[in-house]
Amino acid sequence: MPLIVTGTVGIDSIETPTSRVEKVLGGSSVYFAASASFFTKVRLVAAAGEDFHEDYHNLLARFPNIDIEGLEIRQGSRTFAWGGKYFDNWNARETTFTELGVLAEHPPKAPAKYSDSKFIFLGNSHPSVQREFLHAFPERIFSVADTMNLWIENERQALAELMGDIDGLIINDEEAHLLTGIRNPISAGREIIDKMGPMFVVIKKGEHGCILVHDEGVAMLPAYPVETVVDPTGAGDSFAGGMMGYLAAAHSKDLNVSRASIQQALAHGTVIASFTIESFSLGRLAELTKEEVAQRYIEFQEMVKIA
Amino acid sequence: MPLIVTGTVGIDSIETPTSRVEKVLGGSSVYFAASASFFTKVRLVAAAGEDFHEDYHNLLARFPNIDIEGLEIRQGSRTFAWGGKYFDNWNARETTFTELGVLAEHPPKAPAKYSDSKFIFLGNSHPSVQREFLHAFPERIFSVADTMNLWIENERQALAELMGDIDGLIINDEEAHLLTGIRNPISAGREIIDKMGPMFVVIKKGEHGCILVHDEGVAMLPAYPVETVVDPTGAGDSFAGGMMGYLAAAHSKDLNVSRASIQQALAHGTVIASFTIESFSLGRLAELTKEEVAQRYIEFQEMVKIA
Numbered sequence: 001m002p003l004i005v006t007g008t009v010g011i012d013s014i015e016t017p018t019s020r021v022e023k024v025l026g027g028s029s030v031y032f033a034a035s036a037s038f039f040t041k042v043r044l045v046a047a048a049g050e051d052f053h054e055d056y057h058n059l060l061a062r063f064p065n066i067d068i069e070g071l072e073i074r075q076g077s078r079t080f081a082w083g084g085k086y087f088d089n090w091n092a093r094e095t096t097f098t099e100l101g102v103l104a105e106h107p108p109k110a111p112a113k114y115s116d117s118k119f120i121f122l123g124n125s126h127p128s129v130q131r132e133f134l135h136a137f138p139e140r141i142f143s144v145a146d147t148m149n150l151w152i153e154n155e156r157q158a159l160a161e162l163m164g165d166i167d168g169l170i171i172n173d174e175e176a177h178l179l180t181g182i183r184n185p186i187s188a189g190r191e192i193i194d195k196m197g198p199m200f201v202v203i204k205k206g207e208h209g210c211i212l213v214h215d216e217g218v219a220m221l222p223a224y225p226v227e228t229v230v231d232p233t234g235a236g237d238s239f240a241g242g243m244m245g246y247l248a249a250a251h252s253k254d255l256n257v258s259r260a261s262i263q264q265a266l267a268h269g270t271v272i273a274s275f276t277i278e279s280f281s282l283g284r285l286a287e288l289t290k291e292e293v294a295q296r297y298i299e300f301q302e303m304v305k306i307a
Numbered sequence: 308m309p310l311i312v313t314g315t316v317g318i319d320s321i322e323t324p325t326s327r328v329e330k331v332l333g334g335s336s337v338y339f340a341a342s343a344s345f346f347t348k349v350r351l352v353a354a355a356g357e358d359f360h361e362d363y364h365n366l367l368a369r370f371p372n373i374d375i376e377g378l379e380i381r382q383g384s385r386t387f388a389w390g391g392k393y394f395d396n397w398n399a400r401e402t403t404f405t406e407l408g409v410l411a412e413h414p415p416k417a418p419a420k421y422s423d424s425k426f427i428f429l430g431n432s433h434p435s436v437q438r439e440f441l442h443a444f445p446e447r448i449f450s451v452a453d454t455m456n457l458w459i460e461n462e463r464q465a466l467a468e469l470m471g472d473i474d475g476l477i478i479n480d481e482e483a484h485l486l487t488g489i490r491n492p493i494s495a496g497r498e499i500i501d502k503m504g505p506m507f508v509v510i511k512k513g514e515h516g517c518i519l520v521h522d523e524g525v526a527m528l529p530a531y532p533v534e535t536v537v538d539p540t541g542a543g544d545s546f547a548g549g550m551m552g553y554l555a556a557a558h559s560k561d562l563n564v565s566r567a568s569i570q571q572a573l574a575h576g577t578v579i580a581s582f583t584i585e586s587f588s589l590g591r592l593a594e595l596t597k598e599e600v601a602q603r604y605i606e607f608q609e610m611v612k613i614a
Contacts, residue, residue: 303524307568
C-alpha cells in the first residue's frame with residue numbers, strides 16, 4: 001500500500017569520538033525513505049534549498065524505490081543544515097549549530113498524485129503542520145508520528161489534537177517521561193494509549209532497543225548489537241522507515257496491526273537501523289542488498305529467541 | 308545436579324525514591340539462593356554474626372529448597388551491614404555505609420558433605436577467595452563467578468587466574484568496560500571469552516536487560532518490564548540464581564551449555580529478578596509460587612518473540 005513520509009532534508013556536519021564529516025546528506029525524511037525503500041516504494045515529501053547539489057541527488061537516486069516527485073527544491077532558499085557532536089559514550093550528543101533554511105518557510109505540500117497514500121509517517125515537526133499534512137490523505141489507514149521535547153513542552157494542545165488522529169507514536173524514553181510525567185516507560189506508554197489516542201507507542205532507548213506498548217500488550221526489542229558504530233545519526237528515522245516500509249509491504253491487502261505484527265515490523269526497523277549506523281549518512285544503506293537485510297533479520301530473530 | 312553458592316549475607320538498610328527500610332535480610336548469596344530455590348535445591352555457604360536474629364532465620368526458612376547447613380553463625384561477630392540509597396532515576400545508587408563484620412574475617416568454608424557439588428556460583432568476593440572456594444569441588448562441571456570494580460582495578464592477576472578456571476562470568480556493562488578497556492559490550496565480551504578464559508560472559512545492563520556473549524555467538528535479553536519497582540537491590544544476584552538454578556535443574560543428566568541453553572536459563576533469571584524487585588528484601592519471593600514463575604516466563608517469551 002502506498003507509503004508517504006514527510007520530514008526534513010538535512011545537510012549534516014557530524015563529529016564522533018572517532019571521525020568527522022562535513023555537509024553530508026541527512027534529515028529525517030531521507031533516512032526514513034532510504035530505509036523504507038528496502039521493503040516498498042515510498043513517497044518523499046520534503047523541501048531543500050538551491051544548495052542541494054548533484055551529489056545529494058545522485059545519492060538519493062541510488063534508492064530506486066524512493067519517489068522524489070514530492071521533494072521540492074526551492075531556489076533562493078537554503079537547505080536545513082545541522083551540526084552535531086557525539087560524546088565519548090556515543091549516547092549523548094550536542095547540536096553544534098542549526099541553520100533552519102527552508103524549515104523556517106512554509107511546509108512542503110504533497111503532489112496531488114500522492115493523495116491516495118494509505119500509510120503515512122509524520123517526521124518530527126510542529127504538530128499542527130503534521131496534522132494538516134495527515135488530513136490531506138482521506139484514504140489513510142495507518143499513520144504514525146514522531147515528535148520532540150520542543151513540541152511536548154510548548155505545543156501541548158496541538159500535540160494532543162495530533163495524537164487523537166494517529167495510530168502510533170514513536171518517541172524516546174525521555175520524551176515519554178516529559179509527555180506523561182511518568183518515568184517508567186511501560187507506565188508512560190500505557191498512559192499515552194489509554195488517554196491520548198494512539199493505539200500503540202514505540203519508546204526508543206537507543207542502543208538498548210525499544211519497548212512497544214500496544215492495546216494488546218507490551219513487547220520489548222533489543223537493538224541489534226553493532227560492534228563498530230560509525231555514526232548514530234538517523235538511527236531513529238531509519239528504524240521508523242524500516243518498520244513502516246515492512247508493514248506497508250507485508251500487509252498490502254489486509255492490514256494487520258496486532259502487537260505481533262507491529263513487533264515484527266519493529267524488528268525489521270531494528271535491522272535496517274543497525275546498517276545505517278555502520279556509516280555516515282546513507283553510505284552503508286546505498287550499498288546494502290535485500291539479501292543482507294534478510295540475513296541479518298534471521299540472525300536477529302535467533303539472537304532474541306528464547307527456547 | 309547439586310548447586311552451591313557462596314557470597315554475602317547482608318543486613319540492608321535501603322532508601323528508594325518512594326520508600327525506606329531498616330535492617331532487612333539481603334546479601335548476594337541470600338538473593339541468589341532464594342531465587343535458585345524455585346528450580347532446585349541450593350547449598351548456601353556464607354557467614355553471619357550473632358546479630359543474625361530469628362526473623363532472618365524464619366524468612367530463610369520459607370525457602371525449603373535452601374540448604375542452610377553451610378550458613379555459619381559466628382558468635383562475637385557482626386553480620387555484614389550495608390546501607391544504600393537510590394536516586395530518582397532508580398539506576399544510580401550510593402552506598403551510605405558498610406560495616407564489614409564477618410566479611411573482614413576468614414571466609415566461610417563449605418561443609419564436607421557439600422564436596423560433591425557440581426554447579427558452583429561464586430558471589431562477588433576477592434578473586435583468590437573465590438578461586439580457593441572453587442577448587443574445593445573436584446566434581447564441579449559448571450562454574451560461574453561475579454566480580455566488581457574493586458577487584459578489577461586492584462587484583463588483576465588474581466582475577467585472571469580465577470577466570471582461567473570458570474565457565475562463565477557475570478558482570479555489568481561498566482565492569483566489562485573496566486576489565487577490557489573496550490566500551491562496546493559485545494566487543495568487550497568477545498575479548499573476555501577470546502583471551503581470558505570463560506566460555507561465556509553475561510553483561511548486565513540493569514533495566515535494559517543483558518547481553519550474552521558466548522563461544523557460539525551473541526544473544527540479547529531485555530529485562531521483564533516491571534511497572535512498580537519497589538527496590539532494585541538483589542536483582543543481579545537473583546538473576547544469577549534463577550539462571551544457575553534453572554540450568555542445574557534442567558540438565559540434571561546431560562549438561563547443555565549451548566548458547567540457546569544459557570539464553571533460556573538467563574530468561575528464567577530475568578523472570579525471577581523481576582519478582583525480586585517488586586518488594587524489599589525477599590518479601591515478594593517468599594510468597595511467590597512456581598506457577599507464577601512459569602506464567603511470567605511464558606509471558607516474557609511472548610513479549611520478546613519476533614514472528
